Amino acid sequence: MSSVMKTTRDVKGIGLSIVRPDAPDKVTGVVQYVADLSPRGLLHAKLLRSPYAHARILKIDVSKARALPGVRAVLTAADIPELKKKAPTRAHAVLAIDRVVFAGQPVAAVAADEPAIAEEALDLIDVQYEVLAVSADPLEAMKPGAPPVADAGTEADTSEAQAHGSVAGVATEAKPAKAVNISQQARLQRGDVAKALAESDVVIEKTYRVPMVHQGYLEPHAVLAQWDTAGNLTLWSSTQGSFNTRSEVADVLEISENRIKVIPMECGGGFGGKIRALCEPITAILARVTARPVRYVMTRREELEAGMPAPQVIIRLKTGVKRDGTLMAIEGEAILESGAFSGAVLAVSGVFLASLYRWPNFDVKGFEVLTHKPSIAAYRAPVAPQTIFAIDSHMEQIARAIGADPVEFRLRHLQREGDKMANGQPWLNNGAVEVLTRIAEHPLWMKRAEWKASSKGGKLRGTGLSLGGWLGGLQPTGATVRLNPDGTLQVLTGQVDIAGTNIALAQIAATAYGVDIDKVKITTGDTDVAPMTGLSAGSKTTYTVGVAVMQAAQNARNQTLEIAAKELEASVHDLEIDGGKVVVRGVPNKGITLAQIGKKGNLYMSKVEPVLGISHPAFSVQAPAFCAQLAKIEIDPDTGELTLHDFVVVQDVGKAINPLAIEGQMQGGAVQSLGMALTEALMYDDKARLTNPSLLDYRKLTSADVPKIETIIVEKPAPHGPFGARGVGEPPIVPAPAAIANAVEDATGVRLTELPLSPERIALAIANGK
Amino acid sequence: MAKHALSCTVNDEPVEVLVQPWDTLLDALRERMGLTGPKEGCGTGDCGACTVHFDGKPIASCLLLAMQARGHEVRTIEGLGKPGALHPLQEAFVKHGVPQCGFCIPGVLMAAAALLTENPRPTEEEIRYGIAGNLCRCTGYTKMLAAITEAAGATAGRRS
Numbered sequence: 001m002s003s004v005m006k007t008t009r010d011v012k013g014i015g016l017s018i019v020r021p022d023a024p025d026k027v028t029g030v031v032q033y034v035a036d037l038s039p040r041g042l043l044h045a046k047l048l049r050s051p052y053a054h055a056r057i058l059k060i061d062v063s064k065a066r067a068l069p070g071v072r073a074v075l076t077a078a079d080i081p082e083l084k085k086k087a088p089t090r091a092h093a094v095l096a097i098d099r100v101v102f103a104g105q106p107v108a109a110v111a112a113d114e115p116a117i118a119e120e121a122l123d124l125i126d127v128q129y130e131v132l133a134v135s136a137d138p139l140e141a142m143k144p145g146a147p148p149v150a151d152a153g154t155e156a157d158t159s160e161a162q163a164h165g166s167v168a169g170v171a172t173e174a175k176p177a178k179a180v181n182i183s184q185q186a187r188l189q190r191g192d193v194a195k196a197l198a199e200s201d202v203v204i205e206k207t208y209r210v211p212m213v214h215q216g217y218l219e220p221h222a223v224l225a226q227w228d229t230a231g232n233l234t235l236w237s238s239t240q241g242s243f244n245t246r247s248e249v250a251d252v253l254e255i256s257e258n259r260i261k262v263i264p265m266e267c268g269g270g271f272g273g274k275i276r277a278l279c280e281p282i283t284a285i286l287a288r289v290t291a292r293p294v295r296y297v298m299t300r301r302e303e304l305e306a307g308m309p310a311p312q313v314i315i316r317l318k319t320g321v322k323r324d325g326t327l328m329a330i331e332g333e334a335i336l337e338s339g340a341f342s343g344a345v346l347a348v349s350g351v352f353l354a355s356l357y358r359w360p361n362f363d364v365k366g367f368e369v370l371t372h373k374p375s376i377a378a379y380r381a382p383v384a385p386q387t388i389f390a391i392d393s394h395m396e397q398i399a400r401a402i403g404a405d406p407v408e409f410r411l412r413h414l415q416r417e418g419d420k421m422a423n424g425q426p427w428l429n430n431g432a433v434e435v436l437t438r439i440a441e442h443p444l445w446m447k448r449a450e451w452k453a454s455s456k457g458g459k460l461r462g463t464g465l466s467l468g469g470w471l472g473g474l475q476p477t478g479a480t481v482r483l484n485p486d487g488t489l490q491v492l493t494g495q496v497d498i499a500g501t502n503i504a505l506a507q508i509a510a511t512a513y514g515v516d517i518d519k520v521k522i523t524t525g526d527t528d529v530a531p532m533t534g535l536s537a538g539s540k541t542t543y544t545v546g547v548a549v550m551q552a553a554q555n556a557r558n559q560t561l562e563i564a565a566k567e568l569e570a571s572v573h574d575l576e577i578d579g580g581k582v583v584v585r586g587v588p589n590k591g592i593t594l595a596q597i598g599k600k601g602n603l604y605m606s607k608v609e610p611v612l613g614i615s616h617p618a619f620s621v622q623a624p625a626f627c628a629q630l631a632k633i634e635i636d637p638d639t640g641e642l643t644l645h646d647f648v649v650v651q652d653v654g655k656a657i658n659p660l661a662i663e664g665q666m667q668g669g670a671v672q673s674l675g676m677a678l679t680e681a682l683m684y685d686d687k688a689r690l691t692n693p694s695l696l697d698y699r700k701l702t703s704a705d706v707p708k709i710e711t712i713i714v715e716k717p718a719p720h721g722p723f724g725a726r727g728v729g730e731p732p733i734v735p736a737p738a739a740i741a742n743a744v745e746d747a748t749g750v751r752l753t754e755l756p757l758s759p760e761r762i763a764l765a766i767a768n769g770k
Numbered sequence: 771m772a773k774h775a776l777s778c779t780v781n782d783e784p785v786e787v788l789v790q791p792w793d794t795l796l797d798a799l800r801e802r803m804g805l806t807g808p809k810e811g812c813g814t815g816d817c818g819a820c821t822v823h824f825d826g827k828p829i830a831s832c833l834l835l836a837m838q839a840r841g842h843e844v845r846t847i848e849g850l851g852k853p854g855a856l857h858p859l860q861e862a863f864v865k866h867g868v869p870q871c872g873f874c875i876p877g878v879l880m881a882a883a884a885l886l887t888e889n890p891r892p893t894e895e896e897i898r899y900g901i902a903g904n905l906c907r908c909t910g911y912t913k914m915l916a917a918i919t920e921a922a923g924a925t926a927g928r929r930s
Binding site (some may be wrong): 026031260266271299300499664696700703 | 806867874903
């Protein structure tokens with residue numbers, strides 16, 4: 001695939017900080033999300049959820065709820081013929097049948113005239129439970145004899161890993177007998193680890209823990225469902241991928257995909273949590289039963305208790321190096337707590353642990369473990385922040401132990417393009433070395449000793465950095481570019497624009513065709529009209545859809561030039577598009593306007609074909625993207641309070657199509673990463689019930705908590721990206737936990753290995769001197 | 771239960787609507803008056819997405835019963851500025867590329883507008899704390915601070 005596209009002149013397109021066209025609608029409250037839609041006859045849905053993490057349902061009595069005025073439907077599993085006992089995914093488990101497997105699992109559904117009536121109806125439903133023993137801790141859940149989560153015979157769900165397309169070639173192993181809650185298992189091995197560890201001078205073993213965290217999108221899950229009399233379903237959805245939602249809902253409802261139209265509404269944040277279907281199937285069923293439009297909006301409490309958070313990740317690492325810094329071996333175990341259903345991306349962890357750095361011998365095992373908690377989903381660079389927290393913290397400790405410069409030590413051992421990853425695939429072109437080198441040149445890093453030495457008033461000062469990244473996502477996609485009768489361009493994809501990707505795609509179309517951005521309109525179509533388009537996830541929207549748009553625009557340009565060649569009786573090779581006209585190079589007054597060509601494609605009796613550029617590519621080459629982050633901090637050793645004074649993000653974006661939008665991605669990702677580092681944790685009691693189900697107790701960072709985030713963009717072109725661009729969304733969420741932990745050690749001399757790095761943990765670690 | 775008649779002023783217009791006794795001000799604005807600019811992000815006053823002005827002060831409209839607004843003045847994002855006639859804060863948010871998903875933006879703007887009314891030339895620290903009740907998950911707040919700082923200069927200049 002050719003990716004280098006030259007236009008005949010500079011157009012207003014690639015590389016400019018152009019404001020996204022929907023910004024005025026977003027600052028005036030005009031833009032509509034699902035919860036803003038109120039069609040005539042609207043009913044409101046509410047779900048009754050289990051208070052227990054594991055229980056048998058003995059009896060459900062809905063008679064009082066059904067009798068409440070204003071209630072239009074009350075459903076239990078017995079009312080839904082499509083329900084299967086062995087639900088392969090969370091989406092298939094529409095309502096619990098005879099057993100609930102996490103606290104917050106829906107057991108009954110109500111549709112009513114008003115939300116308050118639906119809520120009152122929930123109170124009138126009587127469910128008798130027999131409470132069962134729970135698996136609340138993944139390490140306990142792995143042991144033989146632990147209370148089982150899945151029904152026997154349920155297959156592991158690897159579609160999340162496939163959707164992210166991140167790591168190929170990691171073999172999954174047969175699970176050992178009796179460990180009923182181990183749902184996936186993988187192992188990456190090379191060389192003789194035991195021998196290499198025995199020959200090492202410095203052996204370090206640590207266990208790193210990152211709790212379950214929530215993606216934290218501000219707009220809770222929401223869907224509006226309506227059927228027509230012919231049996232066609234329309235879903236207005238807050239989704240990161242309308243075609244994915246359509247497939248999942250069709251599968252659960254057992255209807256054909258062309259009977260479902262998913263209209264992707266403005267998505268109020270997703271970060272991986274709005275890829276898989278969650279409340280769409282039950283809302284569609286309520287709409288079918290009532291023959292009315294039904295809207296379901298999750299409450300924040302439901303989001304926290306029964307959303308699809310990121311897994312808890314526990315990583316044990318044991319490494320050996322020689323006194324001169326030669327890497328000898330790494331042995332590791334990554335345990336991913338997946339909650340009640342399988343679906344974790346296991347392989348990312350193994351590849352980063354075993355082969356971000358050049359370990360000649362490695363043995364890394366990965367386990368996905370089921371527990372009686374809500375099942376997990378992707379969260380921006382799934383499992384990469386947790387994994388980098390472990391491996392980067394570890395590299396820092398090794399460097400300190402042997403007295404090496406931490407940046408030089410990482411650079412010395414970092415895998416380069418062509419080196420083999422642990423799964424046998426070669427590392428592809430990436431900017432890991434460049435971003436790490438660049439951040440080490442930052443004045444804050446150069447002056448870190450002065451900052452540390454300036455500690456006063458009993459406070460401790462320190463600086464830390466970390467390197468992390470993302471292997472890059474792939475998914476087939478499609479786009480069309482049409483020339484309108486007035487000479488403007490119409491770009492159509494099915495891509496949901498959460499992050500500002502549509503403006504980048506429009507810039508690509510403008511540049512590839514040869515017109516200014518103000519002549520381009522981009523539309524996100526619904527599943528009835530848009531070409532098949534992948535998820536807005538995995539840092540692949542600009543990387544893949546950008547190629548589709550670029551090729552479709554090139555295709556439209558070629559068609560335009562061919563039409564012009566005939567009209568002008570000139571060779572296509574002598575033509576160029578300039579100022580809205582196709583002109584013969586060197587003969588500026590010989591030309592035809594794009595509007596004239598566009599009109600000919602829409603004229604009665606015209607023999608000129610309308611210009612319709614099409615591209616629907618599939619991809620095989622990922623573009624890994626790396627990010628380095630630096631934290632300058634101050635700690636009060638008595639209280640453990642950590643003040644973040646400065647934070648720097650250096651990221652390789654390949655080619656900055658829209659620097660303004662990219663800075664926004666880098667800053668937002670960094671603050672999510674800092675939230676994981678400092679404050680965020682879904683906390684469960686020993687009965688696997690969430691103890692902090694509100695945004696007061698689940699602490700996301702506010703504007704008062706973080707400094708302005710400094711961004712430095714590095715451009716190392718991706719060979720197959722559109723104009724050299726690579727994915728931007730995932731990398732900035734990866735490094736902060738390790739950067740902060742490294743800074744804490746610089747300041748205090750203590751090493752923390754469990755997130756979040758709360759004041760209590762920091763103060764206790766200092767008091768205990770470790 | 772019978773509905774109540776709520777009379778108040780919303781975005782400078784007198785309004786009279788029927789509300790349920792349990793409706794919050796946010797419910798009344800969104801479901802009874804069609805003003806869907808204020809968002810419900812939590813319903814418990816923790817996220818700030820529902821921020822409106824109540825007699826000129828920023829409040830979480832999800833925490834006030836609708837009938838408590840009787841006789842009071844309410845301003846929502848729809849009454850801050852309109853497409854084509856944006857408030858300086860809205861202009862600055864567009865120019866600085868602040869909105870990503872956009873869900874928190876109406877609340878942040880109302881909090882920032884109230885701050886600038888009370889304190890036309892806030893320091894960065896004062897801006898930081900002025901919008902600390904408004905959670906945003908996309909932007910990392912950096913561009914918000916820059917936009918509010920710029921708008922503060924513009925509005926203060928306009929008044930003087």
